[in-house]
Amino acid sequence: MLKIRDLHVSYGGIRALKGISLEVQAGEIVTIIGANGAGKSTLLNTISGFLKPSRGEILYKGSKLAKRPDLVVRSGICHVPEGRLIFANLSVLDNLRLGAYLRSDKKAVLEDLEKVFALFPRLKEREQQMAGTLSGGEQQMLAMGRALMTEGDLILMDEPSLGLAPLLVKTVFEIIETIRSMGKTILLVEQNAFKALAVADRAYVLEQGRIVTSGPVAQIAGDPAVRAAYLGSKSGKSCG
Amino acid sequence: MIQFLQQLINGLSIGSVYALMAVGYSLVYSIMSFSNFAHGGVIMLGAYFGFFALTLLKLPFIPAFILACAGTTLLAILVERIAYKPLRERNAPFLYFIISAMGASILLENIVIATIGPTFRTYPPVIPRTPIQLGALAVGRLDLIMFFISAVCLTGLILFIEKTKMGKAIQAAAYNIKACALMGVNTDKIILIVFGLGGFLAGVAGVFFGMKYTVYPQIGNITTKSFIAAVFGGLGSLPGAVLGSVLLGTIETLVAGYLSSQFRDLIAFVILIGVLIFRPSGIMGKTTVDKA
Ligand SMILES: Nc1ncnc2c1ncn2[C@@H]1O[C@H](COP(=O)(O)OP(=O)(O)OP(=O)(O)O)[C@@H](O)[C@H]1O
Ligand SMILES: [Mg+2]
Numbered sequence: 001m002l003k004i005r006d007l008h009v010s011y012g013g014i015r016a017l018k019g020i021s022l023e024v025q026a027g028e029i030v031t032i033i034g035a036n037g038a039g040k041s042t043l044l045n046t047i048s049g050f051l052k053p054s055r056g057e058i059l060y061k062g063s064k065l066a067k068r069p070d071l072v073v074r075s076g077i078c079h080v081p082e083g084r085l086i087f088a089n090l091s092v093l094d095n096l097r098l099g100a101y102l103r104s105d106k107k108a109v110l111e112d113l114e115k116v117f118a119l120f121p122r123l124k125e126r127e128q129q130m131a132g133t134l135s136g137g138e139q140q141m142l143a144m145g146r147a148l149m150t151e152g153d154l155i156l157m158d159e160p161s162l163g164l165a166p167l168l169v170k171t172v173f174e175i176i177e178t179i180r181s182m183g184k185t186i187l188l189v190e191q192n193a194f195k196a197l198a199v200a201d202r203a204y205v206l207e208q209g210r211i212v213t214s215g216p217v218a219q220i221a222g223d224p225a226v227r228a229a230y231l232g233s234k235s236g237k238s239c240g
Numbered sequence: 241m242i243q244f245l246q247q248l249i250n251g252l253s254i255g256s257v258y259a260l261m262a263v264g265y266s267l268v269y270s271i272m273s274f275s276n277f278a279h280g281g282v283i284m285l286g287a288y289f290g291f292f293a294l295t296l297l298k299l300p301f302i303p304a305f306i307l308a309c310a311g312t313t314l315l316a317i318l319v320e321r322i323a324y325k326p327l328r329e330r331n332a333p334f335l336y337f338i339i340s341a342m343g344a345s346i347l348l349e350n351i352v353i354a355t356i357g358p359t360f361r362t363y364p365p366v367i368p369r370t371p372i373q374l375g376a377l378a379v380g381r382l383d384l385i386m387f388f389i390s391a392v393c394l395t396g397l398i399l400f401i402e403k404t405k406m407g408k409a410i411q412a413a414a415y416n417i418k419a420c421a422l423m424g425v426n427t428d429k430i431i432l433i434v435f436g437l438g439g440f441l442a443g444v445a446g447v448f449f450g451m452k453y454t455v456y457p458q459i460g461n462i463t464t465k466s467f468i469a470a471v472f473g474g475l476g477s478l479p480g481a482v483l484g485s486v487l488l489g490t491i492e493t494l495v496a497g498y499l500s501s502q503f504r505d506l507i508a509f510v511i512l513i514g515v516l517i518f519r520p521s522g523i524m525g526k527t528t529v530d531k532a
Pocket of ligand 1: 191
């Protein structure tokens with residue numbers, strides 16, 4: 001579904017991505033794990049069209065992906081950004097409606113709105129509330145709900161568990177599985193490697209702009225180097 | 241009492257024209273976080289467009305008015321494309337935008353001086369000067385028209401921003417332009433629309449100013465007052481810009497009427513300095529942490 005070949009991205013003179021190649025199949029959850037500054041957000045922002053690669057190409061459903069954010073959304077990729085970036089000055093409902101900005105099928109939009117509310121009942125209760133007054137966990141749910149409203153097939157998620165209490169982290173990962181069961185494909189960037197490996201099918205390990213290992217999650221979770229660097233201890237429980 | 245009401249009506253009328261200009265500053269500021277000083281130049285050209293449409297093209301008032309507004313809409317968009325878009329594409333720091341804005345403003349003024357000349361020009365008498373008698377009150381026809389048209393334009397603008405999908409996208413872009421793009425909104429188009437709206441209202445204001453006073457290349461300086469009004473109300477907030485303008489217009493007129501007209505301009509700057517010291521975010525503004 002998504003195929004990236006030899007992607008290079010720099011910020012001025014700083015090379016953030018140094019030749020990334022990866023692939024995501026329809027229906028998969030693929031995770032990219034890596035430390036702070038590895039280049040995870042840079043990768044997602046490049047797919048979304050905010051950054052211009054200096055080399056390499058991104059193919060989506062067999063053809064070259066557009067290079068402007070709104071056109072990327074139009075082609076069916078939606079991005080739940082790092083830090084959520086919900087519209088604090090607008091109501092919960094308006095935030096969700098903006099997710100459906102490109103859609104003109106009013107009836108289907110209303111149906112999807114009901115689906116999102118079924119998935120996140122707390123958003124329904126707070127429909128008219130200003131999004132800025134939501135708690136951190138509710139804001140994350142709003143950011144996911146808003147992305148679902150775009151009707152994209154591929155969802156890019158940038159550290160959805162960041163800054164959430166353990167119980168909410170658990171909820172967020174459950175929701176990710178539910179979203180997949182709705183027929184979506186997910187590319188998940190996480191620092192919480194333990195949880196990410198538990199939910200995903202395949203994983204890529206990103207270090208300083210390069211992919212150092214990749215494979216099915218069982219294989220990655222068993223890799224001694226990965227265990228030492230990202231899973232903290234032999235049991236790996238300390239990250240959960 | 242009669243005199244007070246009379247002054248109040250004058251104040252509201254001039255304040256509503258300030259509001260037309262102030263919302264232009266506020267709209268651009270809310271999305272791009274810089275003060276578009278070229279806006280004054282666009283207003284000035286609006287006054288000239290209206291003047292020449294009436295005198296050279298000999299158009300009737302309403303077509304001349306519409307032509308002037310169409311001209312400033314295009315001009316404002318042109319300024320954005322030439323002066324700001326290249327900076328946006330390079331993610332230039334905000335200081336560059338301010339410099340570019342000042343450059344555009346100086347350029348517009350000097351183009352007019354070089355081509356049209358520095359002389360003062362007076363609009364032909366399209367609106368009769370005789371006031372309308374409302375009981376004991378004598379209200380200028382132009383003042384009434386100014387107030388009425390401005391109110392219609394501002395209401396239209398606020399309805400557009402609050403009620404339409406595009407308006408919501410503008411509000412979303414004002415909060416976070418990146419997140420707005422993630423919703424599939426073409427943010428370049430949003431910026432274009434914002435400049436176009438500001439430019440259109442600049443045309444309305446320019447024609448009114450030309451009719452009320454005279455037309456000259458530095459007429460854009462009057463727009464400093466509307467900028468002050470926008471700061472007063474809270475830069476970036478549309479209702480704030482309207483409220484700040486109406487208050488400023490009224491205060492100015494009352495000061496001119498009861499103290500002396502020499503104090504009129506002084507009071508605007510006293511308000512500006514007072515706001516900057518005591519309430520930098522203005523009456524209705526958001527906190528201006530990293531915006532300037
Ligand atoms: N706007 C920028 N300008 C310059 N350098 C940047 C910019 N954004 C990121 N970088 C650099 O690029 C590298 C990768 O950053 P990126 O944000 O992609 O990391 P990340 O893996 O998402 O980290 P985190 O887990 O902390 O979010 C880092 O070295 C960072 O300093
Ligand atoms: Mg990141």
